[in-house]
Amino acid sequence: MPWLAPSDPFDPDQQAAPVSGIASRLVRHDSGLHSHQRGQLLFAHAGSIRIVLPGMMSMLPPIRVAWIPPATPHRVLIRGEVEYRSIYLDTSRIPPPTEGLAILSMTALLREVFERISHAPLETDWEKGVEANLLAVCLDELRAAHREPMLLPVPSDARLSRLNLEALPPELTGLAEAVGASTRTITRIFRRETGMSYQSWRQSWRLLKAVDLLASGESVSGVASELGFASDSAFIAFFRQMTGETPGRYLRGRS
Template sequence: MSETRHVAIAPTRAQPLPAGARITPHRHDDHQIVYAGRGVLTIDTDAGSWVAPTNRAIWIPAGTVHAHRAHGRSELHLVGLPARDNPLALDRPAVLGVGPLLRELILAYTRDPQDASPERERLRAVLLDQLSVSPRRPFHLPHPTDARLVALCAILRADPADGRTLAALGREVGASDRTLTRLFASDLGMSFPQWRTQLRLHHALLLLADDVPVTAVARRCGWASASAFIDVFRRAFGHTPGTHLR
């Protein structure tokens, strides 16, 4: 990702984003929390893509070049934190679980960023405290660097429902399934089935944000049935796709 803007102070604010809206690549000298109060946001960096539905937030460390995109009508909430404030001790982007209390804290803290009252300082202290115990959620789609993996992953990004085996895909990109298995582990830090499931869940969230019916999402993302999709989705996000749509 090419760096195009340097915005030294990470803003704290709330703003609506229409479907498809983009915030171009930029970086801050501060840390930032990105949260979707409504809709779904994707955050892209050189290292990979992260998805933020309404029960997830994205931690963006200071100095990380990143871009946002809204899927469905979204409500963006940004919390900027000075580089000295890192309650999670994270030096790379991460997906954080957002429970009811943390959600309300983020919404309240971004509602009036100009407020300098003692009450707001106390709110900030509780927000930092909740962030420090927020569970990490492994929902990250890393970008490959090996040319063979780049080609293979591009095929599946173009059609997440492509159900070919690793051996069959390997014949198309000129690598054996054994070589590709090793590359998935070393280059992406996960197995081929894990990466493909992450890709399909990533794509499913974007389709759901556009109000695509659950049965159509399951088909377009490569699940054999709606019930199989619902089961995987529930295990990944803690609720069903129907609940997510509502």
């Protein structure tokens, strides 16, 4: 469809075609917790999006696309300015691109296909001709896309309500002091609710945030400083340990 202004109403579940796409720009947006009858492919064309889901969260930089299955409650948070693209699929007529909630790598080809679909008129016939081929390429690329470890489980225990997910989480002893619980108690909570130790969870948070910052144009030095690393080399070593690649190669290999 044509460019969608933030004030324009749009309900994907009311569309007749099995595929509908939108393109828009939002500033400091909070969608509130909601869900759709249709599955949603969400992509930040420029900027970064935070997605909050029951029991987990994710950062969505411009090198990632999220698949949110039908009827999945989710909340979209935008702190700055973002150009985003959404494609909604009626999965009773279009096979879902992957099983379950997923964050997938965005390839150059997939990016171009997304642009075409998200700007297509809502009345487009996706069952024949060029449009059917375009949709087929999109689904093929999504099925072949690399699943990224960008979904972070979040504990729901009330004792951790002070944990700020926007800032670098403190070390275990610092968190224990802040919430008034023992380190052993916090460790048990994280094991039970996330399947990880607190240290592993904190490292996963750092990776997720690092990819988000790097994809948004932040320098390695800036990311290393923001995430509490003693030096650029310490951050690069951490990144390589977590992903098997340097930050630059990681981003180039998935763009």
